[in-house]
Structure formats: structure tokens, C-alpha cells
Amino acid sequence: MESVSLIMLIYVFVLAIFVGFELISKVPPILHTPLMSGSNAISGITIVGALLAAGAEEFTISTILGFIAVVFAMINVVGGYLVTDRMLKMFKKK
Amino acid sequence: MNIIIEISYLVSSIFFIFGIKMMSSPKTARKGNFISAVGMLIAIIVTLLDKHILSFEWIVIGLIIGSLIGAIMAFKTPMTGMPQMVGVLNGFGGGASTLVALSEFYRLSGNIPTQTGIAIVASLLIGGVTFTGSMIAFGKLQGIVTGKVVKYPFQHPLNLILLIATITAGVVIVINPTLSWLVLAITFVSLLLGVLLVLPIGGADMPVAISLLNSYSGMAGATTGFVLQNNELIIAGSLVGASGIILTQIMCKAMNRSLMNVVLGGWASAGTVQTASTTSAKGQVKSVDSEELAMIFDSAESVIIVPGYGMAVAQAQHAVRDLVNVLEFKGKKVRFAIHPVAGRMPGHMNVLLAEAQVSYDKLLAMEDINDDFPNIDVALVIGANDVVNPAARHDKSSPIYGMPILNVDYAKTVVINKRSMNAGYAGIENELFFYPNALMYFGDAKEAVNKLVQELKQL
Numbered sequence: 001m002e003s004v005s006l007i008m009l010i011y012v013f014v015l016a017i018f019v020g021f022e023l024i025s026k027v028p029p030i031l032h033t034p035l036m037s038g039s040n041a042i043s044g045i046t047i048v049g050a051l052l053a054a055g056a057e058e059f060t061i062s063t064i065l066g067f068i069a070v071v072f073a074m075i076n077v078v079g080g081y082l083v084t085d086r087m088l089k090m091f092k093k094k
Numbered sequence: 095m096n097i098i099i100e101i102s103y104l105v106s107s108i109f110f111i112f113g114i115k116m117m118s119s120p121k122t123a124r125k126g127n128f129i130s131a132v133g134m135l136i137a138i139i140v141t142l143l144d145k146h147i148l149s150f151e152w153i154v155i156g157l158i159i160g161s162l163i164g165a166i167m168a169f170k171t172p173m174t175g176m177p178q179m180v181g182v183l184n185g186f187g188g189g190a191s192t193l194v195a196l197s198e199f200y201r202l203s204g205n206i207p208t209q210t211g212i213a214i215v216a217s218l219l220i221g222g223v224t225f226t227g228s229m230i231a232f233g234k235l236q237g238i239v240t241g242k243v244v245k246y247p248f249q250h251p252l253n254l255i256l257l258i259a260t261i262t263a264g265v266v267i268v269i270n271p272t273l274s275w276l277v278l279a280i281t282f283v284s285l286l287l288g289v290l291l292v293l294p295i296g297g298a299d300m301p302v303a304i305s306l307l308n309s310y311s312g313m314a315g316a317t318t319g320f321v322l323q324n325n326e327l328i329i330a331g332s333l334v335g336a337s338g339i340i341l342t343q344i345m346c347k348a349m350n351r352s353l354m355n356v357v358l359g360g361w362a363s364a365g366t367v368q369t370a371s372t373t374s375a376k377g378q379v380k381s382v383d384s385e386e387l388a389m390i391f392d393s394a395e396s397v398i399i400v401p402g403y404g405m406a407v408a409q410a411q412h413a414v415r416d417l418v419n420v421l422e423f424k425g426k427k428v429r430f431a432i433h434p435v436a437g438r439m440p441g442h443m444n445v446l447l448a449e450a451q452v453s454y455d456k457l458l459a460m461e462d463i464n465d466d467f468p469n470i471d472v473a474l475v476i477g478a479n480d481v482v483n484p485a486a487r488h489d490k491s492s493p494i495y496g497m498p499i500l501n502v503d504y505a506k507t508v509v510i511n512k513r514s515m516n517a518g519y520a521g522i523e524n525e526l527f528f529y530p531n532a533l534m535y536f537g538d539a540k541e542a543v544n545k546l547v548q549e550l551k552q553l
Contacts, residue, residue: 006209009320009328016329019111020336026118029434029459032341032441035117036180036308038127039337042110043187043315045134045330048141049194049322053201054156055147062200067152069193072186074160075167077138080183081131082168087176087445088124094453 034087041080047073102140103326109133110330114337120454137326173449174406177439181232181304184311188224191217191314192281198321199277206271213320215264215280221314222284223291228307230292234300235438241297249294250358256287295356301439302345302356309338341440348434348460350486350497382509382533384542388549390507390533394471396427398463400500401447403437404477404512408539411450414476416547418452424550429456431463431473431500433481464501473505476539479512483524494522503529511535511542 027035050073053066110133116126147153171179195217199206206214233239246252260283263276295303312334319327346353382390391397399418405411421428430447437443444457467473475482478500485492486499502508503526510527512534526532535542 005323009323009325012325013316013320013328013332016332017336020114020333021340023111023114023118023333024337024340027114028118028120029344029432029441030444030454030457031117031120031123032344033176033180033439033445034123034127034441035114035337036305036341036440037176037183038117038130039114039334040180040183040187040308040311041134042113042130042330043184043311043334044190045110045137045327046187046190046194046315046318047134048137048324048327049198049318050156050190051138051141051153052144052146052322053194053197054153055142055144055149056201057148059149060200062197063149063152065193065197065200067156069190069197070153070156071160071163072193073190074157075164076183076186076190077134078161078164079167079179079186080164081127081134082165083171083176083179084127085124086168087173087448088120088127090445090448090451091120091123091454092448092451093120093455 030091034084037080037087038084041077041084044073044076044080047077099140099144102136103324106133106137106140107326107329109136110333114333173446176442176445177300177304178232178235180439181228181235181307184304184307185225185228185232187311188221188228188307188314190221191311191318192221192225192284194318195221195321196277196281199271200274202271204272208268210321211268211271212264213317214277215267217314217317217321218277218280219260219264219284220310220317222281223288224307224310224314226285226288227292227303227310228288230289231295231300231303231307234292234295234297239293241300243296244293246290246293249290253287253290256283256290260284260287291357294358299349299351299356301435301437302342302349302351302353304439305338305341305345306353306357307338309335309342312336312338344434345440348498350494377528379515379527379534380532382535384535384545384549387509387533387535387546388553390509391421391426391472391546391550392424392553394426394507396470396472397421398429398431398467398470398473398502398505400431400433400473400475400478400482400502401436401443402433402476402478402481403443404479405539406437406443406446406477408477410476410539410543411446411452413540413543413547414447415450415452417543417550418456420547420550429458429463431460431502432457433460433478433500436478436481460498460500467501467504470505471507473502473508475502475508475510476543477511479524480522482510482526483522484529485522485525489525492522502526503531505531507531507533509533509535511537511539513538
């Protein structure tokens, strides 16, 4: 990785944190639990790394670790989105 | 091909941002969550098209196992168990980051650029702490691990030494990436640190711990992004990291505690506070039965209900909803006042009441309703204690001094439903019970509220 691309990654990182702060501070307290489980599902984006790690052709320690990572990240993704949906569909106004 | 993958990751990131943006209102939140999920699906599909992925059997098996476990958890967990569920999910996120970093270390086998090396070490550390820390938090919430503040000898020096050792080992690894045993040592110590850091945090502080671990799980994802040089992981991870930090701040403010104070452990004076002798000096409490209470409610015009976790423990949400219905049928104005730390994680009480089909426009946050209490005829406190203790306003010797509370004592009458006179979660005596406008309504929350509803129906 050259330093230029590292700087770009840091740019993205810093700007995304600012976007995060702006977005999250507008979420009302009433939705904080679904926000947490929903953002949790988003952090399951590590699945991308897990898939790349698990998909190598030869079977090595690296792919075994990747396979477990796929399971972990998928629990996070599927569990997070489904439970968030289950909660949000209960919020009704009469 | 590469450009298509890159653009798809960008689209997916935008979906995440829109998804969270739509969480700003209960009207659009469900759609927002769906959009966010579509973003995730795009990311997964696009990754599967990557030319580096050559064998699919293990991937498919992993995807299926993970999806099944996740789906079962999502449908089986009761709403009261939501903090545990979020705790476990945080843990798996952190665990995945650790595994990906380890996997990448072995794949590169010694040929690791400095930046990648730093990112791998950071991933291992943050991911490892998140994984075991979340599992301990889960255990505490589930009652498997003690909810008490656990002290062990040389707590702070020990943790500091372990942290310094990990970072030192990390520097060595970055300089000489062939030392694979050192990577395993870093992983092990990070996992150990997670246990040691969360164990001292008391049960009452779990909302803070869960929020903080939520932030860590995001940060772990972002560091994995640096390992793989993938912008989407960095964006998604940062969003979650920011979210966890904001919720942590809100929780700390609501308890008037500094983050350091929570993380270092212990509500120092909890459990050793005022003895019975000081309470008897405050005089007698007035208790009321369901018949009298029904008449008080019948003559009231405006009612605010203050629910606490005790309501959920007694499974009284549905009884409370019935109470709201009968009061509204009688033409009374009923609202809920919800303290930020009511329940066991941010926003927990709202979910529990939503499940009982209480309309969400009746659920008001502390800052939106606190000024209304002086105009209220009856405030009904169910299963809450410390968050309505007026000592927080004036008693400098109280452990909760300075904590923002709901001003229930300003209402014309405040009715407190409790099983007995025992102290609250934080082990602190509540002077509110002895106030002239306070009435105690003893009994199990569910039974007591049901009885009140029956009496009200007969009037």
C-alpha cells in the first residue's frame, strides 16, 4: 500500500465518522434499541473480508479462519437485520 | 470488472447511510432498515464475484450456518432479552474482525507492508476485546456471570501492563512479520483483556458497556477495512463506531457518570449507603389500595406513567396498556415519561411498550416531558426507582447526586407501585416514598395494575 492510498483511506475514515455523528444524533431516543441492533447488522460488513478470506482456492489455516469468520459475520448480519425489523414493525401510532 | 465492484461497494455504502438516516423517525425506520439490508446484500453478492474467490463450498456452508443461527436468534429472543442479543451480536462482529485479520496475516505469510501490519494488530486488539467483552456482558445480563462489580487484585495496573505488552508485541510484529507465534499471543491477550475489562462493570452499568462494545464492533470493522484496503468496510465501521459512541455518551450523561468512571468499574458507594435508621427519621409512608387508587385516577384529568425495568420483569406491559385504554376511555390524557436509562439498554423501554401495542406518540423522552409534571394530576411510577429519586437534585451525599431524574414529585399526586420497600437497582434509599404527595401502592406490578384496571372499570 503506498502512502497516497493510505491517506485516502484515512480521509474516508474521518469523513465517515463525521457523517455518522450527524446521522445518529438525529435518531430519537425512542428508536435507540433498533438503532443499535440495526447498526450492529451494518458492522457485519466484515462479511466482505470473511468471504475473501474463505474463498481462496487451496485449503489452508487462512481459509479455515475465513470460514469461521463467515459464520460469525453472517450471524451478525442476518440476526441484526431480522431482529431490528421485528422490533420496528411493532412501533405503531394509533 | 473491478470498477463495477468498486461502484457497487459505493452504492452499498450509500444504502447504509440512507438506511440510518431513515431511522430518524418511527414512520420511516422500518423501510430504512430494509434499505440498509439491501445494501448489505449488494456488498455480499459483489464480493462473491471477486476474482480472488475461487472455491465456494465452504462459503456457502458458512453463509447457511450463520444465517440459520442469526435467524433463530432473531425470532426466538424475547424483547426483554434484547440487550443480551445485541451484546452477542456485537461479540460476533468483533470475532469476525479478529478472524479476518488473523486469516490475512497467515495468507500474506511474512510479506506484510507496514500499514497492513498496523491494521492487522489493531483489528486483533479491538476485535478480540469486543468478542470476549461482549460475551461477558451477555453473561452478566443473562445472569450466567455475576452482575456485581467484580474486583480483582491489581486490576488497573494489570490491564495497563497487558495493553502495553500487546502494543509492544504489535510493533515487533510490524517490524518482523514472520513471528507468527507473537500474533497468536496478541490475539490471546486481547481476548483476555476483553474479559478483564468488562468483568468489573456492574449490572446497573451494562447499558453503557453494551453501547461502548457496539462502538468497538464498528471500529473493529473499520480496522478490517484498513487491513483489506476496502473503503466500504471503513465507512460502515465508522458509522457504527460513531453510533456506539453517541449512545455511550447519552447513557453516561443520563447517569451523571464519566465514561472513565464506568469503565474503571463500580458505583463506589453502592450497597453501603444509608441504613434503615436514616429512613425511619423521614417518617411514615402512606399506602393505598386498589379501590382508593381507582377513585384517585377517576378524578384525575392528566396522568403520566413512568415505567422502569421492574415493569418488564413483572411482565406488566400488557396490563399497563389495558390501564391506558381504560383511562383514555374515561377521557383522561395519558402519556409515558421514559428516562434514558430505563430498561437495560438505550431505548429498551420503548420497545417493550411498543410490543404491548402502546402507540409510540405517547412515549416521551425525559427532556420532552419533564417540565409538564407540575400540571399533572397523577404520576404513576411502575418498577422504576433511582430515576425518580429527588435526592439526585439536592443530596450531595447520595451516590446518584447530579443524575438527571424525572420530576414525578412535582405532580399533584405521585403513586409508586413496588413489591416492597426494598432499595432500587443501585441499592439507594428513595426519599420520594416519604413525600406528602406520595402514595405507595404495594404489590406485583402485573397483579396490582390489573386490579386497578378492574376497579376503574367498575366506577
